[in-house]
Amino acid sequence: MVQFPVSIVDLPKTGVLTDDPSPCPQMDSAACPQMRHRPAGNVQLPPGAETSQVGESPDPRLTLPAPVSLLGLPIVPWRHYEVIHVIDWLVGRGEPSYFVTANLHYARLSATIPALKAVNDHAAFIVADGMPLVWLSRWRRKPLPERITGADLIWSMCELAANRGYRVFLLGGAPGVAETAGQRLQARLRGLQIAGIAAPCLDTLTPLERTRLITQIRQARPDILFAAFGQPKGELWLAEHIQELGVPVAVQIGAALDFVAGRVRRAPRFVQRMGLEWAYRTLQEPRRLLPRYLADGWFFLCQLMRSSPRS
Secondary structure, eight states, rough: OOOTTTTSOOOOOOOOOSSSSSOOOSSSSSTTTGOOOGGGGGGGOTTOOOOGTTTTOOOOOSSSSEEEEETTTEEEOOOOHHHHHHHHHHHHHHOEEEEEEEEEEHHHHHOOTTTTHHHHHSSSSEEEEEEEHHHHHTTTTOOOOOOHHHHHHEEEEEOOOOHOOOOEEESSSSHHHHHHHHHHHHHTTOOOOEEEEEEOGGGGGOOHHHHHHHHHHHHHHHSSSEEOTTTTHHHHHHHHHHHTTTSSSSEEEETTTHHTTTSSSOOOHHHHTTTTTTHHHHHHHHHHHHHHHHHHHHHHHHHHHHSSOOO
């Protein structure tokens, strides 16, 4: 089994899919109970939800807390395991759908790009992938229980896929990144089926190449599609083509494939808890990320001033 340094490939939050709250200092599945292959019945579901009912029960979103409006986005105040339960139900339902992992940057883009309104309106749900959204929810006394990142979801969703026998497609990233990520995911999660891998450059795709790509994905019959095209390119592309793709669950995951493949180092867990992952990333790629984070920060401050009690 391939061994992964803890500093390169970070584990999902402990206790997401199991009742074991203990941390997992080791990276291989033998030492980490959260990442062992387990029967599907061990996937933690909300109280009252039976494993055998997934895909047959009513829409679980109707019984979970309603979305909270934050910076113009309807963010669901769910816990990580509840998101996994809804994803499981969506795959069982079998109808094409996508969801959005929204951070502060995506909120700013949504406020300035009209096309993203339709993307957000038609998403199965939107989670908070940024601490500023969590902080804002607490300030408005409508607290989100936790931050749910694409970088964590790729692990827990792939664990779900391995347990359930779902097929996963990895789309996007730099050449070779998806292949390496797929190998590492399969090495960690016994039984995970990688249905296909593709790393197209959307900006240069001809209509024929786009048709071939969609056909490739359809023929692979994935249950879950991870796209790594960047914001808002990935969200716009998934929303435009989700019906043609026919994938039950699709999501744009940003740099998550780079994290899994070890191409980009993720911030240590204590940095993430402090809400400073953006600073860590800025040190890694200052030329690309500093202007973006400055613009995001200014947007956030402006929104705070507009929504303050005085204004």
